[in-house]
Amino acid sequence: MISRKKMVLISVIAAMTTGVAGVFAGKLINIPFGNTVLVSRDEYSELVDIYDKYGKLDVMEDYIDQNYLGEYSSDQIVDGAIKGMFSALDDPYSVYMDADEFKQFTEANSGSFVGVGIVVSQNEDDMIEIVSPMEGTPGYKAGLKPGDKIIKVDGVEYSGSQLDVAVSNIKGEKGTKVKLTIIRENSDGKQETLEKEIVRDKIEVDSVKSGTIEDSIGYIRLSSFDETSYEDFKSHLDELKGKGIDSLVLDLRGNGGGSVSVCADIADEILGEGTVVYTEDKQGKREYIKSGPDKLGLPLAVIVDKSSASASEILTAAIQDMKAGTIVGTQTYGKGVIQVVNDLPDGSGFKLTISEYFSPKGRQINKKGITPDVVVELPETVESIGIDAIDEDVQLQKAVEILKTAR
Structure with missing residues (x-):
């Protein structure tokens, strides 16, 4: 027989599983009989399997409760166990956050x-x-x-x-x-x-800045892909076109990524009709993000560095694969996986890697990055980059040189 304490643990685990994934929804049918609950043999066997899998947690909590010298709460134990579960995945992007940590995470991504x-x-x-x-x-x-x-x-x-x-x-x-x-x-x-x-x-976070170089070359610095980045990018691009630019530099250095949907909207202004990126999950299911027929229609140079990550790499890879521009700079970071972010009823939450990005031609981005068409290292002596520091920014100088040749 399973002890009462074991049955309580099984019930809690089953309830947690029901809440998060719905695995047991409608399966565990029980019949009250006085102080006893009757379940079928199959359901009993399933509960025993659950206890065999998770019973060690119960044993360890008992031992801590009886022997640990310091103070602790049951919430700490539960949070710690779940953190350990995510840590065991050995994935830096998958993480469980307690209520305070998840609140801070949400605030940090609000701009x-x-x-x-x-x-x-x-x-x-x-x-x-x-x-x-x-x-x-x-x-x-x-x-x-x-x-x-x-x-x-x-x-x-x-x-x-x-x-x-x-x-x-x-x-x-x-x-x-x-x-x-x-x-x-x-x-x-x-x-x-x-x-x-x-x-x-x-x-x-002011994610978009722009200006002109020698009057005719447009320059846009995009530092992140946040909620307003597309509208800001479109506004700056329209303003530059209104000034009569004949080419464009898109600077993605230091851009650690952000919203993929915002990235796709910006790609839609540049690429023309085609695939921006596709994702593939654990089951091999693919989802494609496409761009429409509109395209930039100007010679384009994109500058990247080792800090260009995630959504920056998606946009860079798409431009490179579709030959919509020339990539200048150094190898990008190599972050090409997607995390789902979910909150839990107690205010805690988690990120979990669920799929991977691939370029339009099927190139893997994760742990590889994007190699520029023209590799240009930035000397360590350079203190500033961008349009205001063009005299020492050799990567920007190379981008301008390429665009002048393309006229």
Whole structure:
């Protein structure tokens, strides 16, 4: 016989499974009989299988309850167990967040938050790596660079698996200071440890900037794909066309990605009719995102770097595959997987990788990145990039040279 405690655990697990996936919905039919509940033999066997699979959790919680010296709550135990489940996937993009962490995650993706303004990720070495500092933010002004590894926040060490906790502590009240200890690899391959004390500020993401080069070459800097990026991109593009530009530079350096639907809308303004990207899930099911007949109709050069990730790589790969422009710069980041984001009734939530992106020609983006048509390294001595720093921005200079040749 299964003990009462075991049956309670089984019931809880079954209820959780019903709530999240609906697996047991309509299957566990029980009949009350006094203080006993009767189930069929098949259902009983299924419950025993569930307990055999998850009973270790019950045993360990009992042991902790009877022996652990410190204080803890059952919520901590449950959250920790679920975090462990996601951590075991060994996927830096799949993560469970408790209620506080999920709230902070939601705020960080709303386009406005208080922090230092950096995009970070857990890398393959289980370290917190800076993908890109957002232009004009405290982190950018402090000299943080793509590829820097954050090892401490205010003197406390963090690994990549503690990314969410570290991010939570990097954020804070406007005007307060945070000290980041980073490891940076120099051009000679040697590592140095640096400390950066940065004053937190409200981060407003201005994702689109534009201007002209030599009057006739348009320039658009797209730093992210957020909710307003398409409308802003279209507005800037129309304004540049109104000035009579005959070619365009699209600068995606430091763009860590964002909304794929926004990326698709922007691609629709550039590519002409065809496939922007397709996804493939665990079952091999494919979904295609297509662009319409409209196209830019101008010579195009796209600049990318190792911080160009996700949606940036989708757009870059589509432009390259469809020969809609020339890609300039360095190898991109290589993030080509999709996460579903779900909230749970208690305010917690999770991200889970469910499918992968492929370019129109079927090229894999994840862990590979996009190789530019023209590779141009940016010297370490260059402190600024973009239209205001064109005198030292050799990647932008090369893009302009290519466009002049294409006229």
